[in-house]
Amino acid sequence: MKQPGRILLVDDEEDILVAGKLLLKRHFEDVEICNRPENIPKLLGDFDFDAILLDMNFGPGESSGQQGYLWLEKILSIEPQAVVIMITAHGGVDVAVDAMKRGATDFISKPWQNDKVVSTVSTAVKLGRSRTEASALRHTNKCLAQLSNQHAQPIISQSAKMKDVLSVVQRSAPTDANVLILGENGTGKEVIARAIHSQSQRGEQVFITVDLGAVSESLFESELFGHKKGAFTGANEDRIGRIQAAEGGTLFLDEVGNLPLHLQAKLLAVLAQREITPLGANKPVPFNVRIVAATNTPKQTLLDDNLFRRDLLYRLNTVEVTLPPLREREEDIAIIAEHYLAYYSRKYHKSELSLDAGAIEVMRRYQWPGNIRELQHVVERAVILCQSSVLTSADLQLAAHDQTVSPPAEKAPSASVGKEPTDDVGFNLEDIEKQTIARALKTYRYNISHAAKALGLTRAALYRRMEKYGF
Numbered sequence: 001m002k003q004p005g006r007i008l009l010v011d012d013e014e015d016i017l018v019a020g021k022l023l024l025k026r027h028f029e030d031v032e033i034c035n036r037p038e039n040i041p042k043l044l045g046d047f048d049f050d051a052i053l054l055d056m057n058f059g060p061g062e063s064s065g066q067q068g069y070l071w072l073e074k075i076l077s078i079e080p081q082a083v084v085i086m087i088t089a090h091g092g093v094d095v096a097v098d099a100m101k102r103g104a105t106d107f108i109s110k111p112w113q114n115d116k117v118v119s120t121v122s123t124a125v126k127l128g129r130s131r132t133e134a135s136a137l138r139h140t141n142k143c144l145a146q147l148s149n150q151h152a153q154p155i156i157s158q159s160a161k162m163k164d165v166l167s168v169v170q171r172s173a174p175t176d177a178n179v180l181i182l183g184e185n186g187t188g189k190e191v192i193a194r195a196i197h198s199q200s201q202r203g204e205q206v207f208i209t210v211d212l213g214a215v216s217e218s219l220f221e222s223e224l225f226g227h228k229k230g231a232f233t234g235a236n237e238d239r240i241g242r243i244q245a246a247e248g249g250t251l252f253l254d255e256v257g258n259l260p261l262h263l264q265a266k267l268l269a270v271l272a273q274r275e276i277t278p279l280g281a282n283k284p285v286p287f288n289v290r291i292v293a294a295t296n297t298p299k300q301t302l303l304d305d306n307l308f309r310r311d312l313l314y315r316l317n318t319v320e321v322t323l324p325p326l327r328e329r330e331e332d333i334a335i336i337a338e339h340y341l342a343y344y345s346r347k348y349h350k351s352e353l354s355l356d357a358g359a360i361e362v363m364r365r366y367q368w369p370g371n372i373r374e375l376q377h378v379v380e381r382a383v384i385l386c387q388s389s390v391l392t393s394a395d396l397q398l399a400a401h402d403q404t405v406s407p408p409a410e411k412a413p414s415a416s417v418g419k420e421p422t423d424d425v426g427f428n429l430e431d432i433e434k435q436t437i438a439r440a441l442k443t444y445r446y447n448i449s450h451a452a453k454a455l456g457l458t459r460a461a462l463y464r465r466m467e468k469y470g471f
């Protein structure tokens with residue numbers, strides 16, 4: 001059976017070209033020949049060759065190999081990944097070695113032995129194809145990096161507290177230090193993590209997120225470290241983990257505070273050794289990734305040895321950033337609201353909208369348990385439903401919400417949760433679902449992990465429903 005591969009044979013002797021083509025055609029899918037090296041650039045433009053066989057001497061009496069060097073250089077300048085095998089005159093080993101120093105992959109000497117030619121070209125074709133694959137992979141990675149970096153979102157703020165945060169971000173971003181971002185749900189931890197990445201020297205590389213609150217225990221290792229085909233039932237092919245996928249870039253470990261203790265130990269070992277062993281593999285693979293982690297778990301809880309490993313905390317928090325809740329940065333509320341007002345007016349094709357003084361005042365007084373995410377959704381809902389171009393406090397529908405300040409609950413407050421969902425909404429399943437989600441969010445003070453758990457959903461599934469119902 002013929003081996004896949006396209007080969008170019010360049011020689012000025014017709015006999016060599018004919019014999020070479022006949023021989024190679026029996027073993028490889030596609031063979032082009034060329035008797036004038038001046039045609040090489042055009043051929044390289046027209047075809048992708050897996051291997052090129054290039055004579056060292058062109059013209060009668062030539063034996064210095066100089067022309068071979070020149071054409072080798074030309075080929076590599078056009079196609080730096082090209083795999084070139086030099087064809088030397090009998091005994092011209094010194095010349096061949098010199099050519100290899102200049103970038104040739106191998107050589108065969110004339111008169112050649114058929115077996116030797118076929119095996120040399122076969123090896124060269126494999127090398128050529130793996131170089132092509134590697135460069136395609138590099139290209140894909142670059143595209144992925146560009147895509148993952150497109151998510152950069154604006155950080156709207158004017159409060160003194162956020163100024164301090166942004167100053168720490170600016171100073172720590174260019175270093176490779178691990179950063180731990182603390183803050184309630186919706187305060188902008190992921191936005192800050194992306195800002196650290198984009199301001200770092202890895203900014204052009206990938207930013208990979210792993211939501212440790214959503215990864216099941218059984219999938220933790222496979223998700224982070226990857227696996228080999230057959231490592232467990234259902235592992236039908238090799239798969240790289242998120243750590244390897246983030247190679248050269250930043251890995252964002254979201255909701256790290258939700259990780260059970262035994263998985264914290266595994267994560268710590270990997271971060272300390274800076275190498276992973278995919279499931280089913282027997283060799284560790286080193287990695288070069290910057291770690292940024294985030295959690296809504298209060299610092300106090302992270303310092304409880306029964307809940308979080310102190311050694312892991314110290315590995316993650318070389319630099320620590322705490323995002324203040326929105327209620328503590330009152331100066332930011334109006335400008336963030338204006339930002340989303342403009343954004344959603346464009347999105348929903350509404351004419352220019354504005355907020356009246358009453359609406360701004362109500363927003364200032366509201367406690368925003370869901371922080372910026374909640375503000376964003378409140379503005380989106382108001383834009384969709386408003387009937388005039390000036391939005392009032394009524395359009396925000398905040399009056400029905402709890403206005404009292406209280407710190408975010410770690411656990412659900414017991415009994416006093418409110419009415420049964422069906423009391424107000426009849427039997428419409430969607431309405432019941434919406435109201436139940438609203439109750440869960442309120443009960444757990446917009447702690448998405450706890451609300452999702454109480455609802456029996458993953459965080460991702462809850463986020464999807466929040467989008468759907470405009471929370």
Ligand SMILES: Nc1ncnc2c1ncn2[C@@H]1O[C@H](COP(=O)(O)OP(=O)(O)OP(=O)(O)O)[C@@H](O)[C@H]1O
Pocket residue numbers: 153154155156157183184185186187188189190191192254296336339372373376448
């Ligand atoms: N400073 C800001 N200006 C404008 N929008 C912001 C700002 N900070 C965050 N946001 C927006 O608020 C929403 C929530 O932000 P983000 O997802 O970063 O929060 P988080 O703290 O990571 O949330 P969670 O803990 O639930 O994962 C996003 O839509 C984000 O774009």
